[in-house]
Amino acid sequence: MKTSAPGKLMLFGEHAVVYGYPCIVTAVSERLYVSEGVPTQDPKFIEAAVKAWGKPGMNFSASSSFSGKFGLGSSSAVTVAALKFLRPMATNREIFDTAYKIILDIQGKGSGFDVVAAAYGGTLYYIKDKTIEPLAISDMPLIVGYTGIKADTVSMIENVAKKKKENPQKVERIFEAIAKLVEEAKIKMIGGDWERVGILMDFNQEYLRDLGVSTQKLEDLISAAKKAGAWGAKLSGAGGGDCMICLAPNDKQQAIRKAIEEAGGEVIDVDTDAEGVRIEK
Ligand code: MEV
Numbered sequence: 001m002k003t004s005a006p007g008k009l010m011l012f013g014e015h016a017v018v019y020g021y022p023c024i025v026t027a028v029s030e031r032l033y034v035s036e037g038v039p040t041q042d043p044k045f046i047e048a049a050v051k052a053w054g055k056p057g058m059n060f061s062a063s064s065s066f067s068g069k070f071g072l073g074s075s076s077a078v079t080v081a082a083l084k085f086l087r088p089m090a091t092n093r094e095i096f097d098t099a100y101k102i103i104l105d106i107q108g109k110g111s112g113f114d115v116v117a118a119a120y121g122g123t124l125y126y127i128k129d130k131t132i133e134p135l136a137i138s139d140m141p142l143i144v145g146y147t148g149i150k151a152d153t154v155s156m157i158e159n160v161a162k163k164k165k166e167n168p169q170k171v172e173r174i175f176e177a178i179a180k181l182v183e184e185a186k187i188k189m190i191g192g193d194w195e196r197v198g199i200l201m202d203f204n205q206e207y208l209r210d211l212g213v214s215t216q217k218l219e220d221l222i223s224a225a226k227k228a229g230a231w232g233a234k235l236s237g238a239g240g241g242d243c244m245i246c247l248a249p250n251d252k253q254q255a256i257r258k259a260i261e262e263a264g265g266e267v268i269d270v271d272t273d274a275e276g277v278r279i280e281k
Helices: 043-053 074-086 092-107 113-120 153-166 168-191 194-211 216-227 250-262
Strands: 002-012 023-036 060-064 123-127 131-135 142-146 232-236 243-247 266-268 278-280
Touching (some): 002 194, 023 074, 023 113, 043 060, 043 074, 043 092, 074 113, 092 113, 113 131, 123 168, 131 168, 142 216, 142 250, 194 232, 194 243, 216 250, 250 266
Antiparallel strands (some): 002 023, 002 278, 142 243, 142 266, 232 243
């Protein structure tokens, strides 16, 4: 038997989601596969999954169709896929709850948005400890550009926490503004108004810049995409590196991909709204 879980991309609301505000995340077509064997990847998460739901001596090997360097969420996907292997009949909710506990035990930080995407799949509106809402969307015209720099999520979360301590009112105001645009993005995504969703990405990026999590490289790729005709663009995830995303009309997609590469980025081909954890045939 083999199980698999998808990677994810944060579309809106990163950082704010850690403090109880909403975000929108999508599962991507790149998947992480788990089968019985010697652990080769993320052994800590596999061991913790076995400790939670397995028997001593059990072990899993993991392999992925994506590189861990992109920040697509390999630790959450491996944990979710291993739990599915151990209890194939468990509900997504049970898998999510147990996997999120494991991630928090090992990493100490995180909103669980990556775990929710790995377990449920699709595109989700998510509020920590409160809401998991699948969104019915179709054909998101998204392009993903990798900066070539692996971001350290935990230290980015810590940087924002420090900023919040120094200037709580300002940071709270930013989070509230992000939450407001997440609510609008949710409605416009369901309606397929990708042009407006792109503009909302631009707004979200401005707030992320104010939080201090963007970098020159991210800005270079974002402005290259915008100049080549994207409706809007932003970083995706913790910032400090990893990926940027943009939305663009079909007739501009080729030019944008080229512009991202010329600006030093790597375009990653992923489909969005992918299936959640599953048993492979
Ligand atoms: C990291 O990809 C997104 C953050 O919001 C952290 C999290 O939600 O766990 C920065």
